[in-house]
Amino acid sequence: MSELQRLKGLLPPELQSWVFVEASAAVDPPLVTCEEIGRDEVEIQIDLLRWEQLAIDQRNLLFWHEVGRIQNDAIPRDGWEMAALAIGLGGAVGELWVRDGLLLLLALGLSGFAGYRLYLKNNSEKKLQEAIAADERAIALSTRFGYSLPNAYKSLGSAIKTLIEQTPKKKQRSFYENRLQALRRSAAKAKAKAQQQVAANPETFEDVYQQG
Secondary structure, three states: OOHHHHHHOOOOHHHOOOEEEEEOOOOOOOOEEEEEEEOOEEEEEEOHHHHOOOOHHHHHHHHHHHHHHHHOOOOOOOOOHHHHHHHHHHHHHHHHHHOOHHHHHHHHHHHHHHHHHHHHHHOHHHHHHHHHHHHHHHHHHHHHOOOOHHHHHHHHHHHHHHHHHHOOOHHHHHHHHHHHHHHHHHHHHHHHHHHHHOOOOHHHHOOOOOOO
């Protein structure tokens, strides 16, 4: 079984008919990403050369992170914002010539709304919160495929640490570091909850959620 076929088998049954897994054809692509490719169709793209350097458990959790983004409806789509911004700005320039105040206001309003939408789409805090939510989804998905919570947290944590080590750009590295910190907090909460549930034997769970 090829790696792409193996990953396809890690999709939840409800996604298998409209989510596809392919090798990335881009130049210098991200390790793994997903994008909408058509109406109600999404493609997860993998840089197989770098991907296969990771351990299987790391791959699985990073893959489920992308699945989590899909489930959370947090994937990039072909945006209308850039086109609307260009149309609005072009219209505003045109109306300056003909001096139609109402149409000028409409053109400026369209430009402003499109610009605001672009700001929201590219806001770094929003992207971080979406990534953290997708990490939580990945942990939950892993348990559907037989992972224990401790192993899921450890695998995803080690995968994110590998991404940090491989990322030269400070901003992107900081993004991964923030994800890792959030994952550690989540693991600590899960550990505390597990200890409460098995208060008669808490040592069973001691330190298994630690991410290093």
